Structure formats: C-alpha cells, structure tokens
Amino acid sequence: MxxxxxxxxxxxxxxxxxxxxxxxxxxxxxxxxxxxxxxxxxxxxxxxxxxxxxxxxxxxxxxxxxxxxxxxxxxxxxxxxxxxxxxxxxxPRLLDRPTVVKTNEPVMIPPGEQSTFYISSPVCVCIECDALEKPLLEIPTVQLSDTWFGPNTREGELCYAARTSARNDVDDVPLRPHRAVTPVLLHNRSTELLAIEKLSIPLPMLSVFGRDDGTLWTESVSLEHHASDSLASLKIGRKPDGATLLSEARLPSQRNNVVRAFINLFTD
Structure with missing residues (x-):
C-alpha cells in the first residue's frame, strides 16, 4: 500500500x-x-x-x-x-469504544462489486515514562460525541459518533498526525444494491501501527454482505506493510467475535 x-x-x-x-x-x-x-x-x-x-x-x-x-x-x-x-x-492508542461514522453522502455498491474505503479515526495520546509500566495519562486528541448503535434501545452498544468522506483512493487520504487510517473492504455478495450511510468501526479490537513517514494505520477490516438483513461476516486483516506496532488492541481476545458490532450496519 x-x-x-x-x-x-x-x-x-x-x-x-x-x-x-x-x-x-x-x-x-x-x-x-x-x-x-x-x-x-x-x-x-x-x-x-x-x-x-x-x-x-x-x-x-x-x-x-x-x-x-x-x-x-x-x-x-x-x-x-x-x-x-x-x-x-x-x-498513540485507538479509542476505547467503536466509532460509528456517517458518510457525507450515501455510498452505493452494486451486486457482486467490492470497494476499499479509507476511514480515519482520532487516536488517544498516552503519556508515558520509563519508570512506570502504565501511562500517567491518556488523552483523546479529539472529543467525539456519544451515539447508540443497534436495532433498538435494548440491543446495541454505546459508541462514538463521527463523519467520514469514505475515500476509496489511498492517495486522497489527507495526512493528519492525530488520526489512524483503517482500510475497510466492503464486498456486496447479495443480489441487491447495497446502500451504506453508516459504518461501525470496532476500534477497541484494532491495533495502531506507525510508519517512518509519520502516518498512523490499523489493520484492514474486510466485510462481506450476503443478504438484506444487514448481517455480515467480518475479518480483521494483518498489519500494514512497512509499519511498526505501537499499541496493541484493547480487546484482542474478541477479534473473532466482531460481527455483532456490525449488526444493522446499513440502516439509516
């Protein structure tokens, strides 16, 4: 990449x-x-x-x-x-909740098509010294608002809310020192047109990687949509090429159980 x-x-x-x-x-x-x-x-x-x-x-x-x-x-x-x-x-460390990003305009993926979108998220800054095992302080670089993500008030989870341009060309992604970029591959395997207005990015299940050029990245996320019920299969990819691990995922034990975070992914 x-x-x-x-x-x-x-x-x-x-x-x-x-x-x-x-x-x-x-x-x-x-x-x-x-x-x-x-x-x-x-x-x-x-x-x-x-x-x-x-x-x-x-x-x-x-x-x-x-x-x-x-x-x-x-x-x-x-x-x-x-x-x-x-x-x-x-x-740098990713936020402690999933972030629901709303696209600036609806994104349509025809049946059988796929596309990769590059979505950035603000990171937290952990202030550390060699004398201590844990950070003195952890501060988010941007204060996002709260939102609820789920089919109703009983099912779902508390998330952060943000907006995204959903860029699908990596060269169009602006350099921002306080944001980590997540490549999100969406594959529409259904027979219907897929309209996307919101994405829930499972940030606590992703790690932060840094490159020598000063940019921050996470693993890629692959999502396959098979039917009209909004359920999808999701995989977290390998680390980005040419990058060094800076922070482990907050919830590494749940990496294979992240589909729940994407329920009702394509609803308004």
Whole structure:
C-alpha cells in the first residue's frame, strides 16, 4: 500500500511517538492535531497540563519541543518521583469504544462489486515514562460525541459518533498526525444494491501501527454482505506493510467475535 499525500503542503509529518528528552526546568510543549500538551520537568516531579483547541480541530498541527508555557486558565497536575524521568514518550492508542461514522453522502455498491474505503479515526495520546509500566495519562486528541448503535434501545452498544468522506483512493487520504487510517473492504455478495450511510468501526479490537513517514494505520477490516438483513461476516486483516506496532488492541481476545458490532450496519 502506498503512502498518502498531504492536502497541506506545509505540514511536515514525522514519528511523534519516539522518546523525547526533557531538560530540567525548561518548559516543553507539543501539539498533535487539536491537542496541546505542556510538560515541565523538575528534579523530583513532572508538571503536566493539556488542552483541546476546538478552533483547530481540522488543522493538521504537529509541533514538538517548543518552550511554550501553558495558559494560566489550565489546571496543572504534579507527578512526583524520587528522581524525575528525563524522557517522555507520547504513544498513540485507538479509542476505547467503536466509532460509528456517517458518510457525507450515501455510498452505493452494486451486486457482486467490492470497494476499499479509507476511514480515519482520532487516536488517544498516552503519556508515558520509563519508570512506570502504565501511562500517567491518556488523552483523546479529539472529543467525539456519544451515539447508540443497534436495532433498538435494548440491543446495541454505546459508541462514538463521527463523519467520514469514505475515500476509496489511498492517495486522497489527507495526512493528519492525530488520526489512524483503517482500510475497510466492503464486498456486496447479495443480489441487491447495497446502500451504506453508516459504518461501525470496532476500534477497541484494532491495533495502531506507525510508519517512518509519520502516518498512523490499523489493520484492514474486510466485510462481506450476503443478504438484506444487514448481517455480515467480518475479518480483521494483518498489519500494514512497512509499519511498526505501537499499541496493541484493547480487546484482542474478541477479534473473532466482531460481527455483532456490525449488526444493522446499513440502516439509516
């Protein structure tokens, strides 16, 4: 699979998930999409603040290592150590719920046809240090709204809601440092025209992979539609070529039981 091309010629992506050195008593600021993180390392503590910038939710910002101080309006957390770690790592991880993405316009797949769509999802940023096994904090880069996905109020699950352009050419996918791209192969094996307006992407069952060009990807998802009852068979593919595993799936034990997340996939 080829790498994507950027819609923003000024954006310079690079892997932001590598270890970052912190100089004692020197502020550190990083911006990944609409998320800004502020860190300062003392001898025995880290001071940490963060904020979402809703005015830049579609802005492909990537800034690492500026010495910007946090605004006075932000609350700062103090993390105390015997000796404060000298490096921080920002690790991407997928959201903790499936995301229901609504297409900007209905997508039609004729009988017997198939197509691959490239759908991106905002990631969380885990703030980690070598001294601890678990992240100090996990922050979503974008705050999505909640939605219910299922045939009725008794069956289904709580998900996040988003919109997608459902691009079917990988070269049309914009480079965005805070979003991971999932290739979704839809195969219409029924005898009827398949109209798609919503997709439920099982993000907790997918892993995050990074490429040297600074882009984030997940495994591919293959979905075969056989009848008009909206039930489909689903498979999670292998890792993308030329990519390094950054975060395991949150629910790896359920990888073979993901069809339920796609029930009523093609309803309004």
């Amino acid at each position: 080829s790498s994507t091309t950027s819609a923003d010629p000024d954006l310079q992506l690079k892997p932001w998930w590598l270890p970052i050195p912190l100089t004692e008593d020197t502020p550190w600021h990083g911006a990944i999409g609409p998320l800004s993180i502020y860190l300062e390392r003392g001898q025995h503590e880290w001071r940490l603040a963060w904020e979402h910038r809703p005015d830049v939710i579609d802005n492909n910002r990537l800034e690492l290592g500026t010495d910007r101080l946090p605004p006075d309006t932000l609350d700062t957390g103090r993390y105390v150590f015997r000796q404060a770690p000298s490096t921080v790592r920002l690790r």
